[in-house]
Structures are given as C-alpha cells and as structure tokens.
Amino acid sequence: MIEKLNNLDRRWIFLLMFLAVAVPIYVIGKTGKTFPETPSALAKATFDAIDDLPDGSRILLAFDFDPASEGELGPMATAFVRQCAEKKHKMYFLALWPVGPQLIQANIEKVILPDFPSYEYGRDYVNLGFKSGNEGVIKVIVTDLAQLYPADIKGTPVEKIPMMDGIRNIQAMDLIVNVSAGYPGTKEWVQYAVTPYPDKIRIVAGCTGVQAPLLYPYIPQQLPGLLGAIKGAAEYEKLVNDRYGGPHPDPKYLEGLRRMGPQLVAHILMILLIIAGNTLFFLQRRRGTSR
Amino acid sequence: MKRETTVWLVVMLVGLAMLVAKGVVSGVGREYVQTEQKRFVQVEVPPPIGADADEKPTTQWLPAADAAARSLTPVPGSTELGWTAESPVTPRAYWEGMKADPSRTDLRLSVPRTIGLxxxxxxxxxxxxxxxxxNPFYKIAEACVVGVSAAYWMVVGFWDVIMPNMMAKLSPDSVRWAIPDVTGEPEWAxxxxxxxxxxxxxxxxxxxxWIARWPLAFIIGTTAGLRLVAFLHTDFLAQIxxxxxxxxxxxxxxxFQFWPSFNNIVLVGAVLACLVYFFFSFEHKGFVGGVARGGIWVLMITFGAGFxxxxxxxxxxxxIRLEFLMDNWLWLIDPTNIHTKIT
Amino acid sequence: MKRLIPLWITAVSGILLIVAYFIPAWESWGEKATIWFDVLAASAFVLGGGNLLKLHLRKVSNRQAGWAYSAVTVAAFVVTLTVGLAKIGVHPSDNNPDFAWSGSYNSSGTAFWWLYEYAFKPLTATMFSLLAFYVASAAFRAFRAKNIEATLLLGTAFIVLLGRTFAGVFLTQWLPESLSGLKLENLTVWIMQVPNTAGTRAIMIGVALGIASTSLKVLLGVDRSYLGSD
Amino acid sequence: MHIKGVDIDHVRIKPPLGGVPWEGVRMARRQRLLLAALAIAAIGMAASAGWADGPAPPTNVVAKDRPWDVGGAVVVSWTSPTTPVESFQILRLMDAAEVKQANRDARVAAASDAAAAVRERLSAEGVAPEDVQLQAREAAQAAAATLLSEQEATAGEPRWTPVAVALGSQTSVVVDRLSDDFPGGYRFQVVAIASDGTRSIPAETTVAVTPSRQPFDGGRLWLAIITVVLCGAVLTFIAAARRGMPLKIRKIAGLAAVDEAVGRATEMGRPVLFIPGTQDMNEIQTLAGITVLSRVGKTAAEYDAQVEVPTSRSLVMTAARETMHAAYLQAGRPDAFNPDLVYYVTDEQFGFVAYLSGMMVREKPAACFYMGAFFAESLILAETGNSVGAIQIAGTAQPAQLPFFVAACDYTLIGEEFFAASAYLSGEPDQLGSLKGQDVGKLIVAGLMVVGCLIATAASITGSEMLEGILSYLKNTMLT
Structure with missing residues (x-):
C-alpha cells in the first residue's frame, strides 16, 4: 500500500491541483467574497513611495512583463496605474519587453479611459512603447532619452508631446515604478539606473514570486519598495482601495484579492502534499529498517 | 476501440453536449466590437499665440473633427483620408447599447474575434x-506554438530592430515609407x-x-567585456x-539593540559561510568542511524560500488560465460583471 | 588564420569595452555594442528560421513519423511571417494617414495581432501555467527529509508557503505579542531578509566572480570552444 | 521640497539648452509664467535696493569644473556670512538663446492660460461656443502682447535662473546638467536666505567656468583597481599553471556524473539531450554552457552516443554547431558529426518548452543536461525529464531557478560551480588557474567584509566621527 502510494501516478496530484485552483475561482467568482489581507511593511513602503510624492510628480512606469505573467503582475500594474492616476501624477509608460506596449495599452483602457476621463494623452500620460536592447536601453535613457525614444508609440515626435517638455533623460523622473517578470527587469533597472545615480533615481517595483528573493539584497538602499507576487499585489490593492476605493471598490480593482483564494487552497494542498510525501517516506524507512 | 479511447470519446461528447446546453440556456463566449469611422485631413497649424514672429506654420494630419473644431483649413490639394476602426466592447456594453437604440449599426458581433476566443x-x-x-491535440498545439512564435520573433526583429536600429540609421530616406517621422543624418558606424x-x-x-565566426567573435568579445565590468560593479562591489x-x-x-545585532551577525556569518562553500582551493574537510556545511545549509534555506x-x-x-476558461469563454462566472445578461 | 582573426576580434573588442567603462568619452561604446548585438541577433533569425523550415520541410517530404505536425508548424510559421511582414490589415498611423505602411505591425485588430492574441498568448501562457502542476508533483516527490539539507529546504518552503497566505496568519494568531516574531508571516519576512538575503548574496558574489573569470578566459583565448576548429 | 524663502514648487527652472530642469522641481505649464515673473521680480528688487532687511551676502563665490567626471557639472563654493543663514539659493546667468526660448515659452503659456480662463468663465455663463472661441483668442493675444512688452522692456538686463539650493550649513554645491560648450562659460550667483525669508544681495562669481569631460572617470577609480587586481590574480595563476605549478582544486560532485550519464545513454541506445539555456550569446552563462557542451560532445563522440542540442536562439545554434564540430574533430570522428542535431526551435521561451516537453516524452532521452541561463522553464524541463527516467545534470547561475533544479535533478552545479565546471572538465592547467584566481576574489570579499564590519561595529559602539568617516569612505567611495 505504502509502496503503491509512494509511486502514485502524478496525474492524481495534477487533478488535485486543478481542483484546488478551479473550485475557489468558481466559488469566489460566484459569491465575490475575498479573504482579508494585512499589508506588509514592503507593500506599505511601495504605496508610500508613490503616495508621499507631491501631486503631479513624474512617474516612469516600466512594464517589463508579458501576458504569461499577467496572472501575478496584471493586478499590480492596474493598481499602480490607478494610484498614480488618483495622485494626479504624470505617467510615462515604456517597456523593455516587446509585448509590454499591449499591456500598457490594456491598463490605460482599463483604468485611465473609464475612470479618469479628464486625463489627456500627452499631457497626463504618454506611452513611449517598446525598445529592444534590454539593459542597453536603460543605460542609454538614464542619460539620453531622445536617442532611443525620439517619438512615442504613435510616432508623435517627443517635441510635440507637452509632458515630454524638458525631459532629457529619466533622471528627471521623480520615481520609477517597474513591473517586472524577469530579464530585463527590476534587477537591471537597479543595476543600470539606480546604482550609478543613487541620489537621482529612485525605484519601486512589483515582481513575480520567482524574482522576489533575488531582489531582497537590494532592499532598502537600492530598492525601497517591492511587491512580491500575487500576495504583494493583493496587499497593495488593499492599500490603494482603502485610500481611494471607497466602501465598494470596483471589482476590477480586486483582481489580486480574488486571486488569493485559489492561492490559499493551492498552498494548503502543497503543504499537505509535502506532509504526505514525508509521512510515506518515514513509514517506508521504518519498514525498511525493521526488516 | 480501446477502452480508454472510448472513455475519452464519451467524456468529450458529454462536454460538447454541456457546452451546447450552456450556450442555449445562458450563452457562451462571444466578442463584440464598436466600429468608428476615422477621418483625417491635412491642415496647416499656425504657431501658438505668443510664439516668435518668425515661426512658421506646420503641416499636420489631424482628425477631421478636431481640425474643424479648431477651424483650420485643409492644405490645398490634399484629400481626406480615413478608414473604419474597431474597438472591443464588453457584451454588457453591447446589450445596453442595443437595448437603448436597437437601430445602431456601429455595435456588432465580431466573427474573427469570437472565432479567436x-x-x-x-x-x-x-x-x-x-x-x-x-496526444494529437497537444501535438497540434505544439506545432502551432513553435511555428507562430518563431515567426512572431522574426517579425518583431524586423520591424523593431532591423528597420529602426539599422536601416533608419544607415539611410533614413530609405525607410521613410514605413517610419515617416524618421529624422537625422546617415550614421556610417x-x-x-x-x-x-x-x-x-x-x-x-x-x-x-568560417567567415561567420567573425561576427560571432565580435559578439562574444563585446559581451565578455561588458559583463566583466558590469558584474564586478553591480553585483560584486555593491554586494560587499x-x-x-x-x-x-x-x-x-x-x-544596545539585540535583534538588529543578531540579524546582522547571522547575515554576515551566513554570507561568509557560503563563500567558504564556494572556495575551490580546499577540500571540504575539518574546520573548512564544517563551515562549508553551514554554507550549504544557508543555501538550502535560500532555495526553500525561493521555492x-x-x-x-x-x-x-x-x-488566470482557468479564469479565462470560466469567465471569458464559458461565461460560468462573472466577477467583473461584463457578460451577465441584462433584464 | 580561420581562428586567429576571430580570437583577435574577441580580445580587442572586449578589452576596448572594459577600458571604455572608465573613460567618459568612450562610455557610449558599450551602448552602441548592445544595439549592434541586437541587429545581429535579429539578422540571425534568418539562419534560425531557415533552419526550422529546412528541418520540418525535410520531415514532410520524407514522410517521417509525425510529418503532418511538421506541416502544421511550417504553415503556422509561413502564415505568421507573411501577415506580420506584409502588415496585413494594418491601418496607417494617425499622424501619417498618407503613409500606408506607417501603422504598427501589431496594432489591435490586425491579422498579426489576431495570431498573437488568440494563438501565441494562450499557448505560451498555458504552457507556463503547467508549472503549477509540476510544483505540486515536485513537492510530493522530491521534498523528503532525507538528510539535514533536504529537511532545511523543505522546512523553509513549508514556512514560506504558509506564511504567504491567510492560513499562516490564521494558524499563529494566538501567539502573544511578545512572541510576534514567531508568527508565520513575520518568520517568513525574517527568512527572506536574513538567511535568504545571505544565500542569494553569496551566490551573486560567486557568480560575479565566475562571470569575470569566464569573460577573461574568453578574451584571452584560453577558452575558445565556441569558435570551433578548422 | 521646501526651504524657507525658496519655494521650489513655484519656481519653474528653465534648463540649459535642451536640458532637463533641476531635480526635485516639478513643472506645471502655468508655472512658467511664475518663473518669468520671479526672475523679473528679482531684478526689480535688486533695482529698488530693497535688501536692507536681508542677511549679509556670502563672499568668495567661486565656480570650478568638477574634477574627474564625465562633464556637465560645476562645483560652486562660497564663504558663509557671519549672520545666521537658513539656506542658499544658487542662480545661473542665462544666455541670449535661453532667454529667447524662455520668453517665448512664457508667452505661449500665458496666452494659453488666459484663453483657458476665459473659456472656463464664458462656458459656465452659457455663452455661444463661437463667441467663447473668439473672446478666448483675443484674451490670449492680449496676454501674450502684454508679456511681450514687459519682456522687451527688460530685454538688455541679465537674466538669472535658479539652479540649486543648499542648506545654511553648506558652503558648496554641485550644479550639474550643464552643457560642456555653453557660449562664454557659466556665471553663478549665490543668495543667502534668512529664516524669515529675507534675501541677501546676490554675490557673483568673478570668473566664468565651462565644465569639461576628463579622460578618466574618477568615481570609478576603485572599481578599476579591483578589476585590475582580480584580473591580475586570474592571470597570475594561469601563468603559474602554465609554468607547471601544481594546483590543488577540490572535487565538485556532479561533474564526475557527466561522463557516467553519457555512458549510460550509450548503453541504453537513447539520445543525450543538451540544452544550453534559453538566452542568447550575450549571456556569459550561455558561453559557459557551450564550453561544457564541448566536453559532453567529445565524450559522446568517443562513446558514439547521439547528442541532441535544441536551441532557442539562432546565434547559439551557430556557436553550438561550431563547438560540436570541434568536439567531434578532437575525438577523431569528424565524419560522425551530424549538424542537424544542433537546431533552432523558436525564440519564444514557452514555445521552446512546449517543443522540448513533447520531444522528451516521445524520444525519452537517457540523460539531460541543462547548462546555461534558465528561467521558469527549469522545472517543466526537469519534471518532464524526471518522468521519462533520465539522469539529469543541471548548472545555472540563475539563483531563482536553483531550487527547482536542486529538487528535481540528480546533480546541480550551483552558481559559481557552474562557471568552474568548464575549467574542471577541460582539465587544462591554465583553465584551473582561473579558479585559483576566483578564490583570491573571494578572499578579497571576505577581507573587506570582516574589516568593514569591524569598523562599522566599532563606529556603532563608540559613535566616533573618525570611524564613521572611514566607514563612509569604504562604503561610498571604494565600494560604489
């Protein structure tokens, strides 16, 4: 029996995982209830980094991710855009990942167009689009933005964009907000933008769970705020909703909190699997030694 | 027919039947769009009020409505250009729009997008x-993803790299058909x-x-040069x-602060222990072995945390994939309230 | 000759870039080299794409096992390449309606966008999501307390998994304030900030050294396997 | 940012030609007008000799090019007056082109603000749109004309623009974002501001200064030294190894398994799969992976095993083919080399993984090597490989993926070990020498850390300013 369980067909585990994620999504989708969140210090630091700036500051939003990691990063990106918009910050979007511009556009359509109709493209926000070259792009735009971004994504020359007036490089930004799924991402922004210009460039980031542990060494000197994975997104969403959402925030701003449901159940499943695996292991070993 | 095949066939047929039933009862994934006529005119835009007297008007293409609102006159001889643009709308927006005014023609079901879904x-x-x-389904998906993605990156490479970063630099005039706003002199570098x-x-x-080895050598040389200093600067020095x-x-x-001191001692000790583990000159024996063992433990904790x-x-x-299936496709759940039938 | 010139190219270009890092007037060389690399990598797509076509077409023509799938690959490749390069369905950009090719190749509603949105994106994202299943199976199969190292690995994973959800908060909320450091969510933060930071830092330092010495070996031609032989 | 008397939020600082405004200063369009007004007011105040209440001005104002930098920066220094000072404001003389541009921008902004105000007022009153348009236009023209006449009246006078502020305790400040070819050089003024907001007479520099770019970046001196020391250590040991010095290097578990894995694949008659990561040739890990491949290729050629190398980058395919060709040649079997086994799949990470997963399940390789830079695909590959019963050996420097390789593979080369692997596998003495050089690097790290921590501890306990100074030099000058 133990032998059989030990060599359990992994497809049973796959099935369990499927249910652990699918059932909560269905239940939460039907009822709209979410689990409570207590924001961590890092999420608060990230929130404050944006909130403590005077209204109308310049924020560079670098969306360095792709649809594959939208599950984790989409809610963060949405919440970042919303907080910046609520604070009336000027938003400069760009991407180091080729598919980034689509995600930028999606967030503009999701947050700015419906909820901030008075915001004008080119005055309150601008989408500079994607440039290839990975960290090379960062190295160039810390000193010369126009060299790589002579025009925005629509092809409008930067001279004709009012909010680009007087911006020679990204040192003119009050804060960089980076949403990152890997390389190039937060690490490269820290390496090539923050490290060489520690007094001029500040950054906060939201990243996938896999990256978060690697970025901890940069906290807090080089990276004052960090949101790790969907948990970070949910905590940050809560902070933004508490400040700006009112009693009944729009469901589109609760995506991260909703996604914590399947997360919880799946984590419990993972824990049970580890316990089960070890129980089997010890039972087997005891039998092995008594023989 | 094998038993397993039969079972799967039955499962698929039942699934299909349920899909049809769901479609009949409460609807399944569809995509709607709103169409819009875009018109552009070429106009002379005068310099802003307050500008220097010697500034010249510029010629620009503006949306026709915008140009009319600013009472700008079209450039003589230019024609109005335009096309029909589509933007996606939620099913809810479609239903509400059609309910308010059933004669609207700008809102419609998008066949390509629905097929796409x-x-x-x-x-x-x-x-x-x-x-x-x-199984064959996976093999089809695999074949598609390889073909589509390989071509996808080629297309991205052509339009986003070759055109703007090489052709536009070498000869701005030669790419104006695709990048009309390109400026600057040819850069012979x-x-x-x-x-x-x-x-x-x-x-x-x-x-x-073997000629191909030269560019390869160039790539590898520049990479090695760039990485050597960059890593020493950012990862080596900064981490020390x-x-x-x-x-x-x-x-x-x-x-005296106990916990911060404790954390600092653990942190510094752990970094040193890990470095000892990576030391190549000594065998992991005796004292060195003990410290290296501690280093491995720290690494294991790191890996556990990472996991x-x-x-x-x-x-x-x-x-997010299951949400896509349940929400966008099957319309089983509707957390953002976009496709629940309005009554 | 066939190896000597490439070795010189490697050495000279690499050493120049190292020196350029310290010389303000040359600092932009590194950036230029990066841009050039991208151009080269993009040109190399022709090699890669050509190789892909060659292999699959050969499979089709030889009627090798699974040739039909190779045909699908070829078809998907050719269709995507054609609609992307020909900008099928792309409207001109708003600023330049008189230039038919000025629109973005991936703007919404175009054929290329359709392929991206409804084939590329779901396929790759779903492939990525398979990881959720594999982590579960790895947790069951590989996380066994065989020795101290494995126990530390799984113990930490265990705490972090719990500490990053509501379950962790719930399980240890009974702990008094004086022991709040042992609450799972706080313990998780401690693990991340102290041992994890230490381990990651040591790996980073080691990697930086490894990269520096590997780069140096390449520049000096000690390590030259990538250049093949005559 | 607020320092008494210098309300930064309401100062629009015009940057030098094409430059950016000084950091921390926000620019709202309507604030341009305020800047122009402020500049004019400053001149006006000077003219009316209204300094009587202000603090004494600073003396000895000197501007010098900042040494050993990349250019574009100047150090302005002064001697503080004896009276108490809350802060200093530093201003710079604008040249004619800048003044012209600033005037133009101010007029355009004034015109658009005036028009906007009229539009807002009249629309609220319900005036017809055409009339609103007309009146707004007139208001704009009037505003621009008024400002123009003001500007013309003061045309000959020098215009100063604020570029920096300093605390009362400071006696120098770096002004950057300057141009290296500013006509005639830059001139500066320093104004002392008292706690009640009153301003002193401006003190001016006597000599104009032009920033320049030096041949060496002084801020990177220590980086240069450390680079030289590390490279020197590696070179020294390589040279020593070539002269025949015996080098003792510890064993790395996992490397011995490389040959064993290839041997097993030969016995089973199944292929060996080698994946040199998913990154391009501009990643050193890919290079290290390719070096390991040359060893695996050579062993496989000797055993007559089949090595399949799918790559996700065209350039990597090119390099890997060269490597494999050389490996077969070295093994004396160039005819057995089949270039088609080294092939490109797709650049897309998960497209590549989808292909590999299917391929592994179908071909059931006996041994899988993952050597290079890996991202999320690590676990998919390792778990799939595991399910087909392959021996798996991984090596990567991606810390995030190490947990998965450690959990799912038989052997894993962790971080630096991966780079060391190529040296071990080659067995050449000069390659091994480089490992000794790396050890010197680790000794430097350990030494700096121990010394630094001791100084930091002593500084923390004693609070000694000298120790703090040493620590600050170590951290902020040497190690940045």
Missing amino acids: WVAAFFTLAIFSFLYRD YTVPLVLSIMLLWRLSPKGA RNSILPLAVVDQTAG GYTVMGRIALLA
Whole structure:
C-alpha cells in the first residue's frame, strides 16, 4: 500500500491541483467574497513611495512583463496605474519587453479611459512603447532619452508631446515604478539606473514570486519598495482601495484579492502534499529498517 | 476501440453536449466590437499665440473633427483620408447599447474575434491535455506554438530592430515609407552591424562558412567585456558594500539593540559561510568542511524560500488560465460583471 | 588564420569595452555594442528560421513519423511571417494617414495581432501555467527529509508557503505579542531578509566572480570552444 | 521640497539648452509664467535696493569644473556670512538663446492660460461656443502682447535662473546638467536666505567656468583597481599553471556524473539531450554552457552516443554547431558529426518548452543536461525529464531557478560551480588557474567584509566621527 502510494501516478496530484485552483475561482467568482489581507511593511513602503510624492510628480512606469505573467503582475500594474492616476501624477509608460506596449495599452483602457476621463494623452500620460536592447536601453535613457525614444508609440515626435517638455533623460523622473517578470527587469533597472545615480533615481517595483528573493539584497538602499507576487499585489490593492476605493471598490480593482483564494487552497494542498510525501517516506524507512 | 479511447470519446461528447446546453440556456463566449469611422485631413497649424514672429506654420494630419473644431483649413490639394476602426466592447456594453437604440449599426458581433476566443480556448485545453499524456491535440498545439512564435520573433526583429536600429540609421530616406517621422543624418558606424550581419549569413553559402565566426567573435568579445565590468560593479562591489554592517547595533538614545545585532551577525556569518562553500582551493574537510556545511545549509534555506515564493506565482498563472476558461469563454462566472445578461 | 582573426576580434573588442567603462568619452561604446548585438541577433533569425523550415520541410517530404505536425508548424510559421511582414490589415498611423505602411505591425485588430492574441498568448501562457502542476508533483516527490539539507529546504518552503497566505496568519494568531516574531508571516519576512538575503548574496558574489573569470578566459583565448576548429 | 524663502514648487527652472530642469522641481505649464515673473521680480528688487532687511551676502563665490567626471557639472563654493543663514539659493546667468526660448515659452503659456480662463468663465455663463472661441483668442493675444512688452522692456538686463539650493550649513554645491560648450562659460550667483525669508544681495562669481569631460572617470577609480587586481590574480595563476605549478582544486560532485550519464545513454541506445539555456550569446552563462557542451560532445563522440542540442536562439545554434564540430574533430570522428542535431526551435521561451516537453516524452532521452541561463522553464524541463527516467545534470547561475533544479535533478552545479565546471572538465592547467584566481576574489570579499564590519561595529559602539568617516569612505567611495 505504502509502496503503491509512494509511486502514485502524478496525474492524481495534477487533478488535485486543478481542483484546488478551479473550485475557489468558481466559488469566489460566484459569491465575490475575498479573504482579508494585512499589508506588509514592503507593500506599505511601495504605496508610500508613490503616495508621499507631491501631486503631479513624474512617474516612469516600466512594464517589463508579458501576458504569461499577467496572472501575478496584471493586478499590480492596474493598481499602480490607478494610484498614480488618483495622485494626479504624470505617467510615462515604456517597456523593455516587446509585448509590454499591449499591456500598457490594456491598463490605460482599463483604468485611465473609464475612470479618469479628464486625463489627456500627452499631457497626463504618454506611452513611449517598446525598445529592444534590454539593459542597453536603460543605460542609454538614464542619460539620453531622445536617442532611443525620439517619438512615442504613435510616432508623435517627443517635441510635440507637452509632458515630454524638458525631459532629457529619466533622471528627471521623480520615481520609477517597474513591473517586472524577469530579464530585463527590476534587477537591471537597479543595476543600470539606480546604482550609478543613487541620489537621482529612485525605484519601486512589483515582481513575480520567482524574482522576489533575488531582489531582497537590494532592499532598502537600492530598492525601497517591492511587491512580491500575487500576495504583494493583493496587499497593495488593499492599500490603494482603502485610500481611494471607497466602501465598494470596483471589482476590477480586486483582481489580486480574488486571486488569493485559489492561492490559499493551492498552498494548503502543497503543504499537505509535502506532509504526505514525508509521512510515506518515514513509514517506508521504518519498514525498511525493521526488516 | 480501446477502452480508454472510448472513455475519452464519451467524456468529450458529454462536454460538447454541456457546452451546447450552456450556450442555449445562458450563452457562451462571444466578442463584440464598436466600429468608428476615422477621418483625417491635412491642415496647416499656425504657431501658438505668443510664439516668435518668425515661426512658421506646420503641416499636420489631424482628425477631421478636431481640425474643424479648431477651424483650420485643409492644405490645398490634399484629400481626406480615413478608414473604419474597431474597438472591443464588453457584451454588457453591447446589450445596453442595443437595448437603448436597437437601430445602431456601429455595435456588432465580431466573427474573427469570437472565432479567436474559441481557438484560444481550444489551445488552452490542448496544452492542458499534455498533463494526462502526449496526444494529437497537444501535438497540434505544439506545432502551432513553435511555428507562430518563431515567426512572431522574426517579425518583431524586423520591424523593431532591423528597420529602426539599422536601416533608419544607415539611410533614413530609405525607410521613410514605413517610419515617416524618421529624422537625422546617415550614421556610417552602422555599416559595422550591416557588414557583420552579412558575414553571419555567409554561413548559408557553400563556401567560406568560417567567415561567420567573425561576427560571432565580435559578439562574444563585446559581451565578455561588458559583463566583466558590469558584474564586478553591480553585483560584486555593491554586494560587499551591502554586507558591511555593524555587528553590535547601538542606538545613541536607546542603547544596545539585540535583534538588529543578531540579524546582522547571522547575515554576515551566513554570507561568509557560503563563500567558504564556494572556495575551490580546499577540500571540504575539518574546520573548512564544517563551515562549508553551514554554507550549504544557508543555501538550502535560500532555495526553500525561493521555492515557496515561486509557488505563489505559478499558481496565479494557472488561476488566470482557468479564469479565462470560466469567465471569458464559458461565461460560468462573472466577477467583473461584463457578460451577465441584462433584464 | 580561420581562428586567429576571430580570437583577435574577441580580445580587442572586449578589452576596448572594459577600458571604455572608465573613460567618459568612450562610455557610449558599450551602448552602441548592445544595439549592434541586437541587429545581429535579429539578422540571425534568418539562419534560425531557415533552419526550422529546412528541418520540418525535410520531415514532410520524407514522410517521417509525425510529418503532418511538421506541416502544421511550417504553415503556422509561413502564415505568421507573411501577415506580420506584409502588415496585413494594418491601418496607417494617425499622424501619417498618407503613409500606408506607417501603422504598427501589431496594432489591435490586425491579422498579426489576431495570431498573437488568440494563438501565441494562450499557448505560451498555458504552457507556463503547467508549472503549477509540476510544483505540486515536485513537492510530493522530491521534498523528503532525507538528510539535514533536504529537511532545511523543505522546512523553509513549508514556512514560506504558509506564511504567504491567510492560513499562516490564521494558524499563529494566538501567539502573544511578545512572541510576534514567531508568527508565520513575520518568520517568513525574517527568512527572506536574513538567511535568504545571505544565500542569494553569496551566490551573486560567486557568480560575479565566475562571470569575470569566464569573460577573461574568453578574451584571452584560453577558452575558445565556441569558435570551433578548422 | 521646501526651504524657507525658496519655494521650489513655484519656481519653474528653465534648463540649459535642451536640458532637463533641476531635480526635485516639478513643472506645471502655468508655472512658467511664475518663473518669468520671479526672475523679473528679482531684478526689480535688486533695482529698488530693497535688501536692507536681508542677511549679509556670502563672499568668495567661486565656480570650478568638477574634477574627474564625465562633464556637465560645476562645483560652486562660497564663504558663509557671519549672520545666521537658513539656506542658499544658487542662480545661473542665462544666455541670449535661453532667454529667447524662455520668453517665448512664457508667452505661449500665458496666452494659453488666459484663453483657458476665459473659456472656463464664458462656458459656465452659457455663452455661444463661437463667441467663447473668439473672446478666448483675443484674451490670449492680449496676454501674450502684454508679456511681450514687459519682456522687451527688460530685454538688455541679465537674466538669472535658479539652479540649486543648499542648506545654511553648506558652503558648496554641485550644479550639474550643464552643457560642456555653453557660449562664454557659466556665471553663478549665490543668495543667502534668512529664516524669515529675507534675501541677501546676490554675490557673483568673478570668473566664468565651462565644465569639461576628463579622460578618466574618477568615481570609478576603485572599481578599476579591483578589476585590475582580480584580473591580475586570474592571470597570475594561469601563468603559474602554465609554468607547471601544481594546483590543488577540490572535487565538485556532479561533474564526475557527466561522463557516467553519457555512458549510460550509450548503453541504453537513447539520445543525450543538451540544452544550453534559453538566452542568447550575450549571456556569459550561455558561453559557459557551450564550453561544457564541448566536453559532453567529445565524450559522446568517443562513446558514439547521439547528442541532441535544441536551441532557442539562432546565434547559439551557430556557436553550438561550431563547438560540436570541434568536439567531434578532437575525438577523431569528424565524419560522425551530424549538424542537424544542433537546431533552432523558436525564440519564444514557452514555445521552446512546449517543443522540448513533447520531444522528451516521445524520444525519452537517457540523460539531460541543462547548462546555461534558465528561467521558469527549469522545472517543466526537469519534471518532464524526471518522468521519462533520465539522469539529469543541471548548472545555472540563475539563483531563482536553483531550487527547482536542486529538487528535481540528480546533480546541480550551483552558481559559481557552474562557471568552474568548464575549467574542471577541460582539465587544462591554465583553465584551473582561473579558479585559483576566483578564490583570491573571494578572499578579497571576505577581507573587506570582516574589516568593514569591524569598523562599522566599532563606529556603532563608540559613535566616533573618525570611524564613521572611514566607514563612509569604504562604503561610498571604494565600494560604489
């Protein structure tokens, strides 16, 4: 029996995982209830980094991710855009990942167009689009933005964009907000933008769970705020909703909190699997030694 | 027919029947769009009020309505240009729009997008089917993803790299058909990548394939040069700097701080132990072996933490795919209230 | 000759870039080299794409096992390449309606966008999501307390998994304030900030050294396997 | 940012030609007008000799090019007056082109603000749109004309623009974002501001200064030294190894398994799969992976095993083919080399993984090597490989993926070990020498950390300013 369980067909585990994620999504989708969140210090630091700036500051939003990691990063990106918009910050979007511009556009359509109709493209926000070259792009735009971004994504020359007036490089930004799924991402922004210009460039980031542990060494000197994975997104969403959402925030701003449901159940499943695996292991070993 | 095949056939048929039933009863995934006529005119835009007297008007294309609102006159001889643009709308917006004014023609069901939605759902299920075992659906999905993605990156490389970063630099005039706003003088330095590219593609010729080693050597040399200093600067120096911490933290007002001191001692000790593990000159024996063992333990804790953190992300990825299936495709749930039938 | 010149190219270009890092007037060389690399990598797509076509077409023509799937690959490749390069369905950009090719190749509603949105994206995202299943199976199969190292690995993973959800908060909320450091969510933060930071830092330092010495070996031609032989 | 008397939020600082405004200063369009007004007011105040209440001005104002930098920066220094000072404001003389541009921008902004105000007022009153348009236009023209006449009246006078502020305790400040070819050089003024907001007479520099770019970046001196020391250590040991010095290097578990894995694949008659990561040739890990491949290829050629190398980058395919060709040649079997086994799949990470997963399940390789830079695909590959019963050996420097390889593979080369692997596998003495050089690097790290931590501890306990100074030099000058 133990032998059989030990060599359990992994497809049973796959099935369990499927249910652990699918059932909560269905239940939460039907009822709209979410689990409570207590924001961590890092999420608060990230929130404050944006909130403590005077209204109308310049924020560079670098969306360095792709649809594959939208599950984790989409809610963060949405919440970042919303907080910046609520604070009336000027938003400069760009991407180091080729598919980034689509995600930028999606967030503009999701947050700015419906909820901030008075915001004008080119005055309150601008989408500079994607440039290839990975960290090379960062190295160039810390000193010369126009060299790589002579025009925005629509092809409008930067001279004709009012909010680009007087911006020679990204040192003119009050804060960089980076949403990152890997390389190039937060690490490269820290390496090539923050490290060489520690007094001029500040950054906060939201990243996938896999990256978060690697970025901890940069906290807090080089990276004052960090949101790790969907948990970070949910905590940050809560902070933004508490400040700006009112009693009944729009469901589109609760995506991260909703996604914590399947997360919880799946984590419990993972824990049970580890316990089960070890129980089997010890039972087997005891039998092995008594023989 | 094998028993397993029969079982799967039955499962699929039942699934299909349920899908049809769901479609009949409360609807399944559809995509709607709103069409819009875009018109542009070429106008002379005068300099802004207050500008210097010698500033000249500029010629620009503006949306026709915008130009009319600013009472600008079209450039003589220019014609109005335009096309029909589509933007997606939620089913709810479509229903509400049609309910308010059933004669509207700008709102409609988008056949290509709806087909796309179903194709996407098929591909999603096909990839999931690999978890059970390799099968023809997965093989189709695999063949598609390889073909589409390889070509996708070629197209991106052409339009986003070759055109703006090489052709536009070498000869701005030659790319104006695709990048009309390109400016600047030809930069002859960019003949270097052009020549290197040609050498690289020389490999395709039957003779002198070794020519292709030159660009390869250039790439590897520049990479090695760039990485060597960059990593020493950012990862090496900066990480030593971050590890210089007081082992006894004394606050001038509050006195000795136990926990910060403890954390600093653990951190510095752990970094040193790990470094000993990576030391190549000594065998892991005796004292060195003991410290190296401690180093491995720290690494294992690091890996455990990394694993735990990463799991979160992976589950979110699965969640978003299942949300796609349940929300966008099957319309089983509607957390953002976009496709629940209005009454 | 066939190896000597490439070795010189490697050495000279690499050493120049190292020196350029310290010389303000040359600092932009590194950036230029990066841009050139991208151009080269983009040109190399012709090699890669050509190789892909060659292999699959050969499979089709030889009627090798699974040739039909190779045909699908070829078809998907050719269709995507054609609609992307020909900008099928792309409207001109708003600023330049008189230039038919000025629109973005991936703007919404175009054929290329359709392929991206409804094939590329679901396929790759779903492939990515398979990881959720694999982590579960790895947790069951590989996380066993065989020795101290494995126990530390799984113990930490265990705490972090719990500490990053509501379950962790719930399980240890009974702990008094004086022991709040042992609450799972706080323990998780401690693990991340102290041992994890230490381990990651040591790996980073080691990797930086490894990269520096590997780069140096390449520049000096000690390590030259990538250049093949005559 | 607020320092008494210098309300930064309401100062629009015009940057030098094409430059950016000085950091921390926000620019709202309507604030341009305020700047122009402020500049004019400053001149006006000077003219009316209204300094009587202000603090004494600073003396000895000197501007010098900042040494050993990349250019574009100047150090302005002064001697503080004896009276108490809350802060200093530093201003710079604008040249004619800048003044012209600033005037133009101010007029355009004034015109658009005036028009906007009229539009807002009249629309609220319900005036017809055409009339609103007309009146707004007139208001704009009037505003621009008024400002123009003001500007013309003061045309000959020098215009100063604020570029920096300093605290009362400071006696120098770096002004950057300057141009290296500013006509005639830059001139500066320093104004002392008292706690009640009153301003002193401006003190001016006597000599104009032009920033320049030096041949060496002084801020990177220590980086240069450390680079030289590390490279020197590696070179020294390589040279020593070539002269025949015996080098003792510890064993790395996992490397011995490389040959064993290839041997097993030969016995089973199944292929060996080698994946050199998913990154391009501009990643050193890919290079290290390719070096390991040369060893695996050579062993496989000797055993007559089949090595399949799918790559996700065209350039990597090119390099890997060269490597494999050389490996077969070295093994003396160039005819057995089949270039088609080294092939490109797709650049897309998960497209590549989808292909590999299917391929592994179908071909069931006996041994899988993952050597290079890996991302999320690590676990998919390792778990799939595991399910087909392959021996798996991984090596990567991606810390995030190490947990998965450690959990799912038979052997894993962690971080630096991966780079060391190529040296071990080659067995050449000069390659091994480089490992000794790396050890010197680790000794430097350990030494700096121990010394630094001791100084930091002593500084923390004693609170000594000298120790703090040493620590600050170590951290902020040497190690940045």
